[in-house]
Amino acid sequence: MTSVPFPVPHATVPFWRTELHVLDSHQSTPELPEKQDVVIIGAGFAGAALAYYLSEQDTSVPKRSITILEAREACSGATGRNGGHLRPDIFNGVAAHMKTHGLDAANNVATFELENAEALTNLIKSEEIDCDLRPVVSGAAFVDEAEAADAKKLWDDMLEKGSPALQQVTYYGPEDAERVSGIKGALALYTFPAAVLWPYKMVMHLLAAAVAAGVNLQTHTPVHAVSPEADSEGYWTLETARGAIKARHIVFATNAYTSGLLPEYANTILPCLGTCARMVATASAGPPPLPSCGIASKSPNTIHSYWGARPDGSFIVGGASSYRDKREFWYRNFDDSALIGPSIKFFAQWAGKSLVGWEEAEMKIENIWTGVMGYTSDDLPHVGAVPGKKGLYICAGFVGHGMPNVLLSAKAVAKLLRDDTPLTESGVPACYETSSERLRGARQTA
Ligand SMILES: Cc1cc2nc3c(=O)[nH]c(=O)nc-3n(C[C@H](O)[C@H](O)[C@H](O)COP(=O)(O)OP(=O)(O)OC[C@H]3O[C@@H](n4cnc5c(N)ncnc54)[C@H](O)[C@@H]3O)c2cc1C
Structure with missing residues (x-):
């Protein structure tokens, strides 16, 4: 196995993936579209929530074209294989963050996690998502x-x-x-x-809603590389196992595998x-x-x-x-x-x-x-605009603790992409924002 992380074939089968959704291996179109406004890489909780909020909140005319590229089946990464806990870490987590990032940051993280848990619970209830919550x-x-x-x-x-x-x-x-x-x-x-829940069922509901709103879902489509820069029209090129696709915006919802496509995160997301x-x-x-x-x-x-x-x-x-x-x-x-x-x-x-x-x-x-x-490297997720690469965004690095963090992080990235709303205005703790300083800090401690 190389040291550059990419999803591997023949993954072990988690309990959560024993009742598969009809979209599990879905490809909305037989071929990949040539050009898109937004490509989301990854169909875990982050990718599904991004697609859900980007399509739900889209008032642009014409609507943005959005494609999700997923290397394996939908929700076959960490989200489909986790412990099923929606558990804001308001004791151990606060203590750990207080030691390394200070009391204010620790309190902001705890508040954000509680807000996430409430938002996800409300979403599950209002959309009647059958996920054993x-x-x-x-x-x-x-x-x-x-x-x-x-x-x-x-x-x-x-x-x-x-x-x-x-x-x-x-x-x-x-x-x-x-x-x-x-x-x-x-x-x-x-x-x-x-709370405890069946994460796969929750995520598949979000993906199904996004697909129903016009999002193109392409499972079994690993992305091998992203061009080092955008072309003169502002489009980035993604090389996939099924051909190339161009996108004005790319969101990396690639969690553990992020540095396979963004090498600058190699010491940052492990x-x-x-x-x-x-x-x-x-x-x-x-x-x-x-x-x-x-x-x-x-x-x-x-x-x-x-x-x-x-x-x-x-x-x-x-x-x-x-x-x-x-x-x-x-x-x-x-x-x-x-x-x-x-x-x-x-x-x-x-x-x-x-x-x-x-x-x-x-x-x-x-x-x-x-x-x-x-x-x-600092136990905090990376959310926001990829430093120095206009049009690229990240929503990844959720450690072992994504369930009370992903939903509102993804919602905030959708807002940032749509109308430049700063993440902190959407309630995301400032310490979650990805930055060259955090990437530099990780290189120094590697
Ligand atoms: C064993 C285990 C137990 C856990 N328990 C809990 C828990 O109880 N509670 C909790 O809060 N958190 C838990 N977590 C963590 C939680 O599951 C994650 O933080 C969360 O699911 C992250 O969601 P995500 O969408 O960012 O990542 P993922 O679900 O991993 O999604 C990323 C997706 O990107 C795809 N991808 C990556 N690279 C490429 C590429 N090059 N081309 C195309 N597709 C690509 C992957 O295939 C994957 O589907 C656990 C994790 C594990 C592994």
């Missing part, structure tokens, strides 16, 4: 004494400094954490509102492999734990992981971080056609080791898959 109480649990103490210190610090999002977080100490979470040996627990499994209890299940939670644990007696409970009683479990110190398994790895070896043992042991009363439970790994996340 289920509001849950989610948790962040700590089992290691030192980590629990650090988390408590951070919590106190954040309370003192002031973070509006914390009003939605409840803290449980050592007396209550295990009972409330259902996690063995939990010493600290922070709970907050979240493909990192993750894994999830759908686990079903076949016998002697214990009492239900919190329906959604993450466990931070360095201890071999508990398992560092996160999960969301499905309406059918199964769990989507992710994390599997027992292999994290072996970077060759995941770092700059974009091969989602293979499983991560050590994760299979981890999933098999997950419930017995982690959940109170589940020691005798027989758990079956019903589905197991891998997926590629777009980690970024």
Whole structure:
């Protein structure tokens, strides 16, 4: 495999892709159009939301011509293989961003994530999207004494400094954490509102709406290269496996694979492999734990992981971080056609080791898959106009946390492209805006 990231064939099959939509391998026209106003590369959550908002908000006459180019099937990237959590990270996330980017930035990110979760929930309700949306109480649990103490210190610090999002977080100490979470040996627990859903079904609804509004969807069309500059009429050329196509505007909704087409992002957005499994209890299940939670644990007696409970009683479990110190398994790895070896043992042991009363439970790994996340050098997404390349936009680098970030980022990029509305006017945190400074910073730390 080369080190330049492109989607690979024969990807593992996630649970979410076991009920395929009629547009899964859709090609709106037998040939690619010659010239378009907008080409979106990528048909994951970001590409689908961009197409949805660009077509929905288009009042131009004639309407903008829009094509989506997707290398594999629709929603076959990270979105179709994630943990199904819509979980604004208003405790751990705020703490981490506060340390690296300051309190204001951390608060802006938390507010934006809450707004995204609300906007997506409202959209799902208003459009009656059948995607198993289920509001849950989610948790962040700590089992290691030192980590629990650090988390408590951070919590106190954040309370003192002031973070509006914390009003939605409840803290449980050592007396209550295990009972409330259902996690063995939990010493600290922070709970907050979240939701679980079937991401593929939600995204396919957005894509179907865009296609119905005239967007040309071309799956199985990998883009190999984009011209280094626009021609004299302002058109960029995209070379694809099915011929060339010209576009006045290109939006890179390519997440982990962005640097395959935009080499300036090579040290900025890094493909990192993750894994999830759908686990079903076949016998002697214990009492239900919190329906959604993450466990931070360095201890071999508990398992560092996160999960969301499905309406059918199964769990989507992710994390599997027992292999994290072996970077060759995941770092700059974009091969989602293979499983991560050590994760299979981890999933098999997950419930017995982690959940109170589940020691005798027989758990079956019903589905197991891998997926590629777009980690970024500063842990923040890249949204906005690609520096120095007029007409090119990016909405990518959503780390392991796109569900409460993508929708309003994509909506803001659609507005920026349409009428130059600055991203921050659309509510996107200033620290998400892509810039030459952030690209330079990533080169320096690489
Ligand atoms: C295992 C795993 C678990 C996760 N769990 C969660 C979770 O529970 N909650 C959460 O919030 N987030 C989670 N995430 C992260 C989340 O899934 C992503 O942040 C989000 O889906 C990103 O959406 P996207 O549209 O930017 O990327 P993607 O869904 O990856 O879409 C990018 C698309 O671009 C296409 N593409 C790329 N390059 C090209 C090219 N050259 N030509 C044509 N097409 C191209 C790809 O094929 C892909 O379909 C998880 C991710 C993984 C992998």
